Amino acid sequence: MGQAPSARPGPALAPGAAVSSADDALIERHLSYLAVQKHLAERTLELYGEAFNRLREALARDRLALTAVQPHHVRGWAARLHAGGLGPRSLALMLSAWRGLYRWLGREGLVALNPVDGLKAPKAARPLPKALSVDDAVALAQTSASPPPVPDSTSPRDQREAPWLAARDHCMVELLYGSGLRSAELLGLDVQAHPHAQGWVDAASGEAHVLGKGRKWRQVPVGTPALQALAAWLAVRGTVAAADETALFIGRLGARLTAAQLRNRLKQLTVRAGLPTHVHPHMLRHSFASHLLQSSSDLRGVQELLGHAHITTTQVYTRLDFQHLAKAYDAAHPRARRK
Incomplete structure (x- = not known):
């Protein structure tokens, strides 16, 4: 960051x-800037808010x-938090939030240097x-x-709600798995296209128009089951x-x-389906990408469908594909190593 002649370090606070x-x-001004100007997702803003609370405590x-x-x-605070059990990924996100805050303070002429520049969190193993x-x-x-089956004790109103809940949940699952949408993209869909819409489904063309990360628009195909x-x-x-509600999913x-309501519904569906693992919205996006690569091996095409800015982000799914093939080899090939 360039030196700002007029920017001087603020005074230390009085004891106590x-x-x-x-x-x-x-800090609140910066959070508003991230929400309004940078259009960060709700969950990202929550995580940044937690990072700034740690900064306030320090x-x-x-x-x-x-x-x-x-x-x-900053080095001392980061070391203390890491020793206290804060993991590398959480630490990296915290430092990123702090770094962005001080970069913004520099542009405002309030600091002459960014105290977080050059400081990196310990490397964490990148899970698949x-x-x-x-x-x-x-x-x-x-x-x-x-x-779902409705208990006898349920009120008549709840019994009437069950069919529409199933129709809504089925549509959401089909779009998450069939089109690889992020949860924010799914929840941002409106019933119809309009100047302020952040996404909609064009049933006639079989395409969803979504506003993804970085405020970038993309079109993704919507399959027959999802259209139905x-x-x-x-x-x-x-x-x-x-x-007057324009949202597709209510x-x-x-x-x-809301995102919390979506996660809760998927959790309930996971239990009803008898699946061995909890399913969150992004897992269905991962499944979309992995299954598509297993069938097509078109990495560049999957990148476009997912809306990844860099192909290296998409390449992680090739590791999933290899993992799938390795399991098939271990199970079927006569020369496979067996435990």
Whole structure:
């Protein structure tokens, strides 16, 4: 970062003082900037908020002002958190959030250097993304198509809700697995295209238009099962949606479904389907990519469908594909090493 002649480190806080209201205001301003200008996803903003809470705690403990922080302070805080059990991935995200905050403070002319520059978290083993088998993915989709059994004690209103919940859940599962959508992309879909829409499904062309990471638009194909599920959902959506609600997927109160509600519904479906693992929305995206690569080996095409900016991000799924082939070899080949 270039030197800003007018920027000077802020004073250390007085002994016993908490983080100043001015520093709190700066951090909140930066979070607003990330939400409004950088369009970070809701979950990312939550994680950054947690990282900034750790920074507040460190500032208060060492009685420092936000603009007085130096590289040795950050190194000490990071080492302390790592020794306390914070994992490499969490530590890397925290440092990234802090680095971005000080970069922003530099542009505002409030600091002369970025105390987080050059500091890296310990390397963590990069786990393979978890994907379902084809049979398990299909079983989940089939389970989502039928309403759960309704207990006798359930109110009449809940009994009427069960069919529309099944139609909605089935459509969501088909789009997550059949088109590889991120959860934010799925939940951002509107019923129809309009100037402010962040996504919609064009049933006539069999394509979904979604606004992905980095505010980049892409089109992805929507298969026949998903189109059929979409038609079934739209046939009943009007019975529960608020009159002015544009969201394609809604909750019980008629408003746009939240990420937490989506995760909870998938958790329930996993149990009903009898799957051996908890399924989260991104696992269905992983399954989409893995199963597509197993069938086509078209890495570049899968990159386009997933909306990855770099092909190295997509290449991790080739490791999943090899893992699948290795298991088949171990199970079937007469010269395979057996335990």
